[in-house]
Amino acid sequence: MDKKDAHIIVLGNEKGGTGKSTLAMHIVVGLLGLDKKVAVIDLDARQKSIARYLxxxxxxxxxxGAKVAMPEFKVVAQSTASMIKDREAEDQKNFQAALDAFNKxxxxxxxxxxxxxxxxSRLAHALADTLVTPLNDSFIDLDLLGEVSPTDYKVKKFSLYTDMVWDSRKYRSVSGKPPMDWVVVRTRLASLDSRNNKRVHDALDVLQKRIMFRYVPGLYERVIYKEMFPSGLTILDLEKVNSLSHVAARQEVRTLVENLNLFE
Ligand SMILES: Nc1ncnc2c1ncn2[C@@H]1O[C@H](COP(=O)(O)OP(=O)(O)OP(=O)(O)O)[C@@H](O)[C@H]1O
Ligand SMILES: [Mg+2]
Structure with a gap:
């Protein structure tokens, strides 16, 4: 019997360095640790962060080194054709080929x-069953979703990125797919910033009702999330964790994977 379609998880936002690739890697290893079969497509062929991690x-x-679970992975590079029409056709073809290689x-x-x-990136968003958008924990970064007044939390306007996600949602509904689950993940959280934390929380609470995402806590700012990149490992791969901060980090990643509500 044919296996069902793979569930597509897209890590996206239109801001550099917010933690997409780091989150992606930790979600991948988290899923592998639950004996799920996982494949990775890297659409950032300039940096290839997750491909290099892998x-x-x-x-x-x-x-x-010890044997660790591996996903299959592919990098899809942007077309360099000179005409837009040809570029888009080539991107579409290469992206579809990568999906076909893994799907089912x-x-x-x-x-x-x-x-x-x-x-x-647009093609990927249009197919996302789950869209994970990391948001750094500052009021300025909220602009990534929409402009919220810092005084009365009124939403002034939505961002171009939010408009793009809405277009993707429309596309899904027209093509008869179940609604996308848009999960905004607050990440690189600072542990000693409770006032800012509360303000971002309040603003996100207003925004999530208007834009229809749900927001969940993500990863604190911790050295352990970056220092293992050269070894290709994550905190979840370590057999023993000794420090309290590592225990907390591991729990954070597990909670994040649970919060994605991927399992029936
Ligand atoms: N929770 C975290 N704690 C500490 N460092 C982090 C954390 N998340 C990300 N970083 C570091 O921040 C930098 C940017 O992270 P990352 O590459 O994951 O962001 P990105 O959104 O994928 O960036 P880009 O948009 O350029 O692809 C990296 O050096 C990464 O190691
Ligand atoms: Mg990246």
């Missing part, structure tokens, strides 16, 4: 988008 993981094993063979396809608006 290559480091392969190298770790090749160099005698894996449970989840995790797609890491670049931090700017590209045609490939």
């Amino acid at each position: 290559q480091n993981r392969q190298a770790f094993m090749a160099n005698g 063979r894996v449970d989840y396809i995790v797609i890491d988008c670049p931090g700017n608006d590209t045609y490939l």
Whole structure:
């Protein structure tokens, strides 16, 4: 019997360095740890952050490290054709080929988008069953979703990114797909900033009703989330964690994966 379509998880926003690739990697390893079959598509061929993370993981094993679960992965580069029409057709074809290579063979396809608006990124958003948007924990970063007045929390206008997600939602509903679950993940949280934290919470609470996303806590700002990149490992791969901060980090990642509500 044919396996059902893979559930597509897209990591996206239009701001560089907010933590998309870091979150993507931790979600992937979290799912692998639950014995799920996972594939990764990297649409950020300029940086290839997640692809490089995964290559480091392969190298770790090749160099005698313990065996760790691996997803399959592909990088899809943007077309360089000179005419827009040709570029879009080529992007569409390459993206579809990557999806076809994985679909029905894996449970989840995790797609890491670049931090700017590209045609490939739009294609991915239109297919997202779950869209994960990391948001850094400051009032300024809310602009990524919409302009909210810092005094009375009135929403002044939505961002271009929010408009794009709405277009993707319309596309899904026209093509008869179930609604997208848009999850805004507050990430790189500072542990000692409760006033800012509360203000961002209040503004997000207003925004989530207007734009229809749900927001969940993500990862605090911790060295452990970046220092393991060269080894290709994450906190979830460590057999023993000794420090309290590592125990907390591991729990944060597990809670995040649970909060994505991916399992019936
Ligand atoms: N929770 C975190 N704690 C500490 N460092 C983090 C955390 N999340 C991300 N970083 C670091 O911040 C930088 C940017 O993160 P990342 O590459 O994941 O962002 P991105 O949104 O994928 O960026 P881009 O838009 O450029 O693709 C990296 O150096 C990463 O290691
Ligand atoms: Mg990235």
